[in-house]
Amino acid sequence: MENPNENPLPLPTIRRYPIFLRAIGEMMDAGEAFISSSVLAERLGLDPVLTRKDLAMAGVPGRPRRGYPAEELRAAINRALGWDSATDAVLVGTGSLGSALLGYAGFKEQNLSIVAAFDANPRLAGSTVHGVKVRPLAEMARLVRRLKVHLAILTVPTAAAQACAETLVEAGVRGILNFSSAQLSVPEGVIVQNVDLAQPLAVLSHAIARHG
């Protein structure tokens, strides 16, 4: 099912794309019709050559002394990330972190809409968080399947994460954004991205500790 036309992008490039998108949007708002790699790099504190290579991978030709056409560039990056068409997602676990994510405005820019939220606590069922109705966990499999949702945001306690993940995958989910500290084991073809607060904290405190 893989598409051989699209050449694979380096992972670091993919990670930088959202940052580029924000800056491009701001520059377009400021009236710019062309984005040069040097200006963009300057703005973001990145190497201009690295930036140019990243932009080149989007496939939009740039023009000497002008840069890349802003609108086309943005569209191409969005397409590369799969952010060009609306994507549905569900959120599982409406604790404090889950609730905070339901209010996260950034998802809209990424064409991501959270169509349902679930929680194991039946007393939360029926309540509404940031405009999304919370449903009991028992309804999850059926609803995910019916709505054909392929992306899930997992903000449940670590102990519950693996079981939730299995239910989600069974129901058709292909990608999981995992905020728990469980190491999820999923079948081939399902992609898990862990968001582990301890990792950047480790980098930070290690660097501070070393520098005295």
Place this chain on the structure above:
Amino acid sequence: MENPNENPLPLPTIRRYPIFLRAIGEMMDAGEAFISSSVLAERLGLDPVLTRKDLAMAGVPGRPRRGYPAEELRAAINRALGWDSATDAVLVGTGSLGSALLGYAGFKEQNLSIVAAFDANPRLAGSTVHGVKVRPLAEMARLVRRLKVHLAILTVPTAAAQACAETLVEAGVRGILNFSSAQLSVPEGVIVQNVDLAQPLAVLSHAIARHG
């Protein structure tokens, strides 16, 4: 001010250390006195060789057919990360994300205590979130300086981030965990770690989009 005795750890190794620490803790709770790289790797779904190299960097010698002494290994990793002694931090911005972080239990395991929280909204001042008193932003510089806090968690709106960062650095902060999407510009020697939700999401949706 750099300590030349400590050899620098690869960044990926540092990021894996918190994951190792959790697993080691669980295995110790289960009564294990020795941790072998193969068992740990199996448990975490990592390459055994890679795991062994990571563990070796902690500087604790392992024994053939046994593995690494659990207690010493954990202590060494904690030391490498600067998590062996208590560290104070402040949190700036008590919106929904900031409040969620104030309730994050993981900080305790990392010997990190949030000693103060600040918010620009004066109406929030005086309230208490997860046991931490919220103070007005105006008190931040003075208090950070007085308490000699070197680490800050920044959960303010993107537009306010740069100004906050400058105040914090001016007051003595050496590391910033930045949850806003601003690209902070800070003086040399100050370390910023960005936590950008859009990045793992980009990796996820890109992969899903490619796989059809």
Place this chain on the structure above:
DNA sequence: TCTGAATCGGTATTCAAGTAGCGATATAAA
């Protein structure tokens, strides 16, 4: 029209990290 400067786009090099292979060693079992 001519000249210069900024920018793109490709190639080559360097560097860091992950991977592979293998001998050394201590432990457990025969």
Place this chain on the structure above:
DNA sequence: TTTATATCGCTACTTGAATACCGATTCAGA
């Protein structure tokens, strides 16, 4: 006591990404 084996720890090797370099292009201004 001997033997088999799991594990460590060292030394290449490979891969992927960042960096450096340089020619090609096109626009702005003289």
